[in-house]
Amino acid sequence: MSLQHEACEFRGTACLRLRHEGATAVVALHGAQVLSWLPADGRERLFLGECANFAPGSAVRGGIPVIFPQFSGRGPLRRHGFARALDWSFDGIEDGAAAFVLEQAPGTAEWPHAFACRLTVAIGAKRLAVALEVENRDTAPFAFTAALHTYLRVNDITQVALEGLQGCDYEDSTGGGNLHRDSGPAVAFIGGIDRIYRAVGAPLALADGGDRLRIEQRGFRDTIVWNPGETLAARIGDLASGEYRKFVCVEAGQVLVPVALRSGERWCGSQVLG
Numbered sequence: 574m575s576l577q578h579e580a581c582e583f584r585g586t587a588c589l590r591l592r593h594e595g596a597t598a599v600v601a602l603h604g605a606q607v608l609s610w611l612p613a614d615g616r617e618r619l620f621l622g623e624c625a626n627f628a629p630g631s632a633v634r635g636g637i638p639v640i641f642p643q644f645s646g647r648g649p650l651r652r653h654g655f656a657r658a659l660d661w662s663f664d665g666i667e668d669g670a671a672a673f674v675l676e677q678a679p680g681t682a683e684w685p686h687a688f689a690c691r692l693t694v695a696i697g698a699k700r701l702a703v704a705l706e707v708e709n710r711d712t713a714p715f716a717f718t719a720a721l722h723t724y725l726r727v728n729d730i731t732q733v734a735l736e737g738l739q740g741c742d743y744e745d746s747t748g749g750g751n752l753h754r755d756s757g758p759a760v761a762f763i764g765g766i767d768r769i770y771r772a773v774g775a776p777l778a779l780a781d782g783g784d785r786l787r788i789e790q791r792g793f794r795d796t797i798v799w800n801p802g803e804t805l806a807a808r809i810g811d812l813a814s815g816e817y818r819k820f821v822c823v824e825a826g827q828v829l830v831p832v833a834l835r836s837g838e839r840w841c842g843s844q845v846l847g
């Protein structure tokens with residue numbers, strides 16, 4: 574059976590529910606943000622904050638926010654860009670994936686370029702695949718940074734280990750952007766962590782007690798690893814008390830070297846979980 578889809582409301586916001594091979598995903602039109610992913614075993618794999626704010630123009634804490642055209646505060650635009658705060662349009666099912674589009678509009682005026690973003694979401698029994706394509710529809714070149722800011726639900730953050738980054742260089746965003754090389758076999762999440770690993774190629778594995786999740790990315794060269802830790806979490810207004818223990822962000826990103834597109838060119842990056 575092919576991918577099934579239906580419009581639905583989830584936490585009061587307009588969404589599309591996808592079903593395939595016993596798995597379900599919910600994608601909000603707000604930000605084209607995947608909010609929920611239940612593989613066929615029925616266990617939620619994404620974190621969505623209890624206090625997540627779906628008001629127009631706001632960023633929703635959890636799921637898979639689409640970061641475009643600027644990662645974090647690395648440029649003149651609003652933090653993490655506008656794509657996560659705007660409504661996207663559902664553009665149908667194509668090659669077994671639901672497609673959502675965002676194009677130049679009054680809400681994107683802070684970045685004066687003609688562009689088209691296309692986010693596709695596909696699911697299988699044990700797999701979630703999200704791909705972001707960006708097209709330059711302008712007459713002039715432009716450059717951007719982007720990420721799929723995936724919030725992975727975990728049982729107990731003190732037991733979580735992220736494997737596959739040994740030997741990779743990273744910028745430590747908590748330490749003024751200092752460069753380091755990861756020497757340990759796994760990243761642990763004790764205290765806050767905010768790192769941009771560069772040129773990550775091989776798949777990662779998130780071990781959470783007895784559970785393991787494979788994380789693969791293509792097109793995106795960097796991987797951002799983030800959890801605010803207790804102290805910073807207490808200052809994040811849309812994160813309920815103790816919720817920082819329930820997620821780690823493992824983000825597929827193109828941050829350290831922006832993507833430059835000439836007129837008519839396209840770029841694509843993707844993240845596959847499962």
Ligand SMILES: O=P(O)(O)OC[C@H]1O[C@H](O)[C@H](O)[C@@H](O)[C@@H]1O
Pocket residue numbers: 632645652653746767768797798799822824
């Ligand atoms: O609070 P937000 O704007 O959603 O950002 C949440 C986090 O996103 C990324 O992971 C950055 O590396 C962090 O520095 C930032 O704190």
